[in-house]
Amino acid sequence: MSSQRIENARNVAIVGPYSSGKTTLLESLLFVTKAIHRKGSIKEGNTIGDSTTEARDRKMSVEVSVASSNYQDIQFTFLDCPGSIELAQETQNALVGAGAAIVVCEPVLEKVLTLAPLFKFLDDWEIPHLVFINKMDRAAANYMEILHALKEVSARPLVPQQYPITAKHDCVGYIDLVTEQAYHYHSGNPADPVPLPEDLAEEEQAARTEMLETLSDFDDGLLEQLVEEIDPPQEEILQDLKQDLSADLIVPVFLGMAENDYGIRPLLDALVKEAPATNITAARRGLKTKEDGDTLAQVLKTYYTPQGGKLSLVRVWQGTLVDGMTLNGQRVSGVYRLMGGHQEPVQKAQIGEIVALGRMEDIHTGDTLGSEEVESGLPKADVMSPVYALAIAPDNRRDEVKLSGAMGKLLEEDPSLHWEQHGDTHEVILWGQGEIHLQVSLDRLRRKYNLSMNTRLPQVPYKETIRQEIKSHGRYKHQSGGHGAFGDVYLEIKPLSRGEGYNFHQTIVGGVVPKQYIPGVETGVKEYLAHGPLGFPVVDVDVTLTDGSYHSVDSSEQAFKQAARLAMTEGMPKCQPVLLEPLLMINVAAPSEFTSKVLQLVSGRRGQILGYEALEGWKNWDNVTAYLPQAEMHNFIIELRSLTLGVGFFTWQYDHLQEVPDKLAHDILATAK
Structure with missing residues (x-):
């Protein structure tokens, strides 16, 4: 691959909330660039993306789909990512290898908030991204209102590059704010240039001024021109857009209707002119961009296919990847370029390409692969905690x-x-x-x-403990011809403080229980504690062997084990056993406008609020800390997402055991019986 070829490649992830139209956008991108001759549809289940049975049955993306096309001598690799918040791990793993991202959203104010976690991840990883407002034919709000809502959830300044032209509330075209040329959409063809509508001149000027002022925050020369009321050249504006987008300083905004191919060509043109080439992305990660260096790649996704077995989707960051070469001590068995569910064998892949490798059995998603020993792996997305x-x-x-x-x-x-x-x-x-x-x-x-x-539903791992100290006696005697069995023990059973676990002692004097039989006593106690009088494992209990007797012929370790079990069976029900449940420490993150609802949700599930504060690194989000009974956790994430437009999330860890309230304990024990 020549340096020109490196510069003429783009890896672009298509991301956004569920139902925003990402897979439809991919179909339009492939159709407009002539990578496919007929567009598929979600309804018919014949799209390039969503090629798996699970995706088509649900009519939604469930894993990353890859497709390639060529436009204006630029080789594009698109990564169509799932939109469901439950499948965000797929999206995050794929974004690690992307050079840029198209954030697809709908023109609905209530849904804009769902972009917040996605914007946060893109900004944390400094991945250049632009917004494509899809379904403009169904806009439920004014364009400027949508922009304002988007600004509230983005840490980077938004830069609209287009302004919509509407007729009777329908979007029929747009104004390019860089060139100030107006266009009307035309089915099946590029948009037609038309004169700038006079009734939009004021709005267009205001939007263009806002765009230039935002760019001037990062360009002193442009700022001077604006102060002196000099209209900057288009080439200079485009250069600023390219530099600022590549550095993840701004978020350009485009609009259209992917289902009708409206707005697709301007979006592609922006990716050609403004999105960073693959070598720029590699350089920003501190990697070499020469094709003759050591090969370095990273696994973005693992597939198990019915025909080809295991496939590892990788992004080549350095050098050249060749079929048959050895990476991390394993031989590459096939290099493939993916087009949805189809695989095209290739002999090699160059810097910036995203390809699939066959049968890399000991390689996992996120791994860094190298032709030489890799001293430290490339950064990878954190694995999400299960909920x-x-x-x-x-x-x-x-x-x-x-x-x-x-x-x-x-x-x-x-x-x-x-x-x-x-x-x-x-x-x-x-x-x-x-x-x-x-x-x-x-x-x-x-x-x-x-x-x-x-x-x-999983069972709750209840435990039990005791409140009262007691002394208990157990004697095991069995005679059936020949040697019999005899063991006799006296035990003191005491409660311990919460969290102390289990202790066993012995205070035997005078050899009333020989030393060789004492381990049998402890074994009998432990076996009983695995299933206490309420039917659950017993914790926080102290058992002391205080006395006993033995028979010189019939006694054995096994007999003393049985005697200990009898003593525990006799004594434990008299110790006022109580049921314990595990309590989790949870940290719930949600937009501040939903904090009161989160507090009600936690309290309504017997949770104990410990406090809440602003969530570090998140604009207008709070973090609620609380104790929550594990029994109340099962559908907690479902209700939390329902209350927070799908964006709320939480992490948890086991903290301690706590007594179950009497009425609830009665119901639990009745059900268990």
Whole structure:
């Protein structure tokens, strides 16, 4: 790849909330650039993106789709990313390798807030991005009102490069604020240039002045021209837009209707003229941009395909990637350029290209790959903490042996999943980001690995403890011909402070219980504590062996273990056992306008509010800290998102055990029985 070729490549992620029209935009981009001859539609299930069964069944993106095209001698690679907040891990992993992003949104004021987490991630990673306001034919608000709402959720200043032309509330064209040329949309063809509408002259001038003033914040020369009322040349404006966008200083704004291909060509022209080339993106990450250097790539996504097995989607950051070469000690078995669900074999990939590598078995999403030893990996997106869980079990019990291998592959494709065999409840629990997320994952298990699952709500790992101290006696005596069995113990059972766990002591004097039998006593106590009088594991209890007796022939460690169990069975129900539930420490993040609702949500679920404060690094967001019973966590994320337009999120960790209120404990124990 020549240096010219490097400069003529663009990697662009298409991101935005669910239903904003990202996949439709990708179809239009491919159609306008003649990469495809016929546009697909979400309704018909024949788009280049969303090629998997799970996506088409739901009519929504569930994983990153890749497609390429050529426009004005620029090679574009588009990454169509899921919009559901539950699938944000996919989007974030892909954005790490993108040179720029198109943020797609709808012209609806109530939905603008859903862009806040996405803008925050783009700004934190300094990924250049522009906004495409889609579905302008369905605008529910004035264009300037939408811009104002967008400014409220973006830390970077917005720079509108277009102003809409409307007729009877329909968007029929736009004014290019750089050239001041007006255009009317024309179905199937580029927009037609038309005279600037006189009734929009004042609005156009105000919007253009705002654009130039924003750019002048980063260009002293432009500022001087504006002060002296000199109209800057178009070339200078474009150069400022290119420099400022490449440095992630501004967010240009465009508009259109992807379904009709309206606004697509101006968007492409902006990507050609203003978006950074792949070598600029690499240089900003501190990487070399020469094609003869060591090869360095990063895995953005892992796929398991029915025909080709494992595919690793990588972004080449340095050097040249060649089929058959060795990366991280593994031989590359095939290099492919992806077009939705189709794979085109290629012999090599150059700096900036995004390709898929075959059969890199020990390589995972986020890994840095190198032809030489990689001293430190490239930065990768944080793995999202799980917030929603289901207990799963195969329909066919004989499939249990296959589950571990299938889950391993599922987690490779989606790092935001987590699964565990719970030590207390003995359930297999699948954790993820929400109900849709887990249902998509279960569909994959069924389709790819022929594993159908039964699901239910996970059991709460309740514990129990005691309030009262007691002394108990247990004697085990058994005679059945020959040697018998005999063990005799006296135990003191005491409660401990919360969190102290379990202690076992012995104060035996005079050898009334021989030393070799004392481990059997402790074993018997431990076995009983695994299933206490209420039916749950017992914690925070102290047991002391104080006395006993033995038989020189019939006693054994096993007999003393049975005696200890009898003593515990006799004594523990008299110790006033109480039920304990796990309490979680949660941190709930939400826009400040929803803080009162968040406080009500937590309190309504028996939560204890510890306080709230401004969320660091987030404009007009709060962080609420609280204790929340684990029993109240299951649908918490669903209600939180419902109250906060889908943007609220929380993290959690186990904190301590707490007594369950008497009435609730009665209901829990009745259900358990």
